Amino acid sequence: MPKGLDIDHVARLARLSLAPEERERYAAQLGQVLGHFAALASMGAGPADAGLRAPVADASLRADQPGQPLPPTDFLRNAPASRDGQVAVPRVVDDAS
Amino acid sequence: MAEPLHTLGAAELGRRLASRDLTSRALAEALLARAASRRELGAFNSLDADDLLRQADAADARRAGGRSLGPLDGIPVAIKDNIAVRGQPLTCSSRMLAGYVSPYDSAVAERLRAAGALLMGRLNMDEFAMGSSTETSATGLARNPWDPARTPGGSSGGSAACLASGQAPLALGSDTGGSIRQPASHCGLVGLKPTYGLVSRHGLVAFASSLDQIGPMARSVEDCELLLAALAGPDARDMTCLAADARAPRVLPADRKPRLGVPRALLEGVAPGVRKAFDDALGVYRAEGCELVDVDLPSAALAVPAYYVVATAEASSNLARYDGIRYGHRAARDGDIVALMSQSRAEGFGAEVKRRILLGTFVLSAGFADAYYGKALAARARIREEYLGALARVDALATPTVPSSAFRLGEKAADPLQMYLEDLFTIPANLAGLPALSVPSGLDGALPVGLHLVGPPLGEGLLLGLARRLERATGLAHRVAQP
Numbered sequence: 001m002p003k004g005l006d007i008d009h010v011a012r013l014a015r016l017s018l019a020p021e022e023r024e025r026y027a028a029q030l031g032q033v034l035g036h037f038a039a040l041a042s043m044g045a046g047p048a049d050a051g052l053r054a055p056v057a058d059a060s061l062r063a064d065q066p067g068q069p070l071p072p073t074d075f076l077r078n079a080p081a082s083r084d085g086q087v088a089v090p091r092v093v094d095d096a097s
Numbered sequence: 098m099a100e101p102l103h104t105l106g107a108a109e110l111g112r113r114l115a116s117r118d119l120t121s122r123a124l125a126e127a128l129l130a131r132a133a134s135r136r137e138l139g140a141f142n143s144l145d146a147d148d149l150l151r152q153a154d155a156a157d158a159r160r161a162g163g164r165s166l167g168p169l170d171g172i173p174v175a176i177k178d179n180i181a182v183r184g185q186p187l188t189c190s191s192r193m194l195a196g197y198v199s200p201y202d203s204a205v206a207e208r209l210r211a212a213g214a215l216l217m218g219r220l221n222m223d224e225f226a227m228g229s230s231t232e233t234s235a236t237g238l239a240r241n242p243w244d245p246a247r248t249p250g251g252s253s254g255g256s257a258a259c260l261a262s263g264q265a266p267l268a269l270g271s272d273t274g275g276s277i278r279q280p281a282s283h284c285g286l287v288g289l290k291p292t293y294g295l296v297s298r299h300g301l302v303a304f305a306s307s308l309d310q311i312g313p314m315a316r317s318v319e320d321c322e323l324l325l326a327a328l329a330g331p332d333a334r335d336m337t338c339l340a341a342d343a344r345a346p347r348v349l350p351a352d353r354k355p356r357l358g359v360p361r362a363l364l365e366g367v368a369p370g371v372r373k374a375f376d377d378a379l380g381v382y383r384a385e386g387c388e389l390v391d392v393d394l395p396s397a398a399l400a401v402p403a404y405y406v407v408a409t410a411e412a413s414s415n416l417a418r419y420d421g422i423r424y425g426h427r428a429a430r431d432g433d434i435v436a437l438m439s440q441s442r443a444e445g446f447g448a449e450v451k452r453r454i455l456l457g458t459f460v461l462s463a464g465f466a467d468a469y470y471g472k473a474l475a476a477r478a479r480i481r482e483e484y485l486g487a488l489a490r491v492d493a494l495a496t497p498t499v500p501s502s503a504f505r506l507g508e509k510a511a512d513p514l515q516m517y518l519e520d521l522f523t524i525p526a527n528l529a530g531l532p533a534l535s536v537p538s539g540l541d542g543a544l545p546v547g548l549h550l551v552g553p554p555l556g557e558g559l560l561l562g563l564a565r566r567l568e569r570a571t572g573l574a575h576r577v578a579q580p
Binding site for chain 1: 196417425439458
């Protein structure tokens with residue numbers, strides 16, 4: 001496994017709960033895959049924005065104009081829970097705090 | 098005896114519709130019956146028959162009123178389940194999006210509707226397009242119509258299984274590292290990944306935004322070209338989509354024979370049957386007077402690691418939106434907000450998606466980003482330079498599409514690295530933003546094998562012209578697996 005691969009830390013960053021058996025499996029598999037990536041270490045420095053440039057022409061932003069949004073009902077249909085035209089979420093702040 | 102409708106290509110169906118020998122309703126009914134008889138292939142996640150027939154009736158009414166919208170009017174196009182169609186499910190074959198219904202049309206859905214095409218069903222795929230076999234789908238396996246014990250490829254495996262079994266004449270796929278071309282190769286189809294920016298991704302569920310493209314799949318070059326023409330066009334909603342004045346197409350030069358570049362150093366490890374089909378294809382081009390030129394692409398060996406760093410890094414960011422709050426799966430567990438999100442994601446995502454999110458998170462994390470992500474971007478830039486340099490000397494680069502023909506289901510499922518190496522030949526075109534296609538070049542036993550051609554930016558017409566030459570010689574167009 002590459003030095004520094006802390007699967008618990010990575011899972012926390014990724015907001016992903018892992019079962020104990022998943023933790024072991026992913027640590028081993030990521031170690032194998034990252035080992036294959038060792039070839040990249042021989043690369044010299046490259047342009048920092050190499051992956052962001054549009055390959056053919058300059059990308060451009062559309063005009064900043066107001067438009068008609070879709071009706072809220074279309075979005076609430078896909079919400080796990082809704083109430084009074086809003087997405088309902090579990091309480092995350094105590095009344096006492 | 099008349100050929101069954103499900104075996105006919107889109108161009109021929111268009112001619113019959115135009116001459117009133119056929120109605121769109123009759124065509125839709127025939128394809129729905131075909132889909133029902135081949136359900137075991139797992140091509141569709143869902144198929145709304147009533148909606149398809151309504152669209153067919155509208156197309157017939159347009160034609161009867163002299164208001165036909167063109168060559169695709171009345172012809173079904175099956176849609177991969179990561180492309181939004183208003184009012185239809187959009188699951189990406191993931192438990193995370195089970196029950197999700199698209200609130201709007203993707204740009205390609207709009208364009209197809211404007212061309213009169215019937216938007217048909219939701220095609221199975223690897224979960225969030227992450228996979229090369231459609232085995233990571235949470236909705237069930239898709240099978241190769243030429244041998245149901247084998248994979249149709251992936252991630253657009255449902256698109257390929259649908260076409261090769263005659264359930265639709267045209268289909269949309271998406272391609273981030275080969276997800277159109279690899280299944281096209283495994284199922285005997287023509288599949289094209291357009292130049293980055295040719296087709297709008299508005300309404301495509303994002304996997305790796307600097308690599309993703311939507312493209313056409315079909316059973317012939319002519320049909321593939323027909324569908325591409327309907328898909329391509331500017332769209333201000335996708336900032337990477339090329340403006341109208343940046344779309345000058347590249348074509349084969351009229352004053353000389355085409356030159357095909359062959360990177361022979363990359364061909365080590367290609368399976369014998371695939372190698373023979375490749376050599377036969379080169380023989381066809383040589384016989385047609387094309388010049389074959391050896392080319393050197395020394396950084397191509399870095400393509401797989403560079404791709405899996407860039408793609409997973411982007412995926413870890415793009416998939417952060419699935420937190421169980423506004424849409425998607427939400428875990429029943431209560432508690433603090435981070436625990437809820439983490440548990441929702443743990444329950445909603447499958448193993449391959451989790452693996453890639455973890456990998457992408459790691460390569461972007463403090464202390465490792467320079468060593469992995471930074472190096473991958475450098476490799477990507479070098480690969481692009483080498484491909485553009487080679488394409489300044491030749492018209493297209495030729496390799497097999499995949500090193501081997503379709504493998505047995507389950508054969509590589511436990512070994513992610515082996516699965517990733519399936520994409521060896523297809524990945525560089527995504528990294529470099531270049532157009533590429535797979536066209537049937539022969540058979541390895543009973544299994545189809547594809548030739549892969551990569552062209553210069555906006556060289557789609559050039560590639561399709563070359564593919565048409567091979568198709569004429571092999572006679573491998575319009576093949577539908579029986580029964």
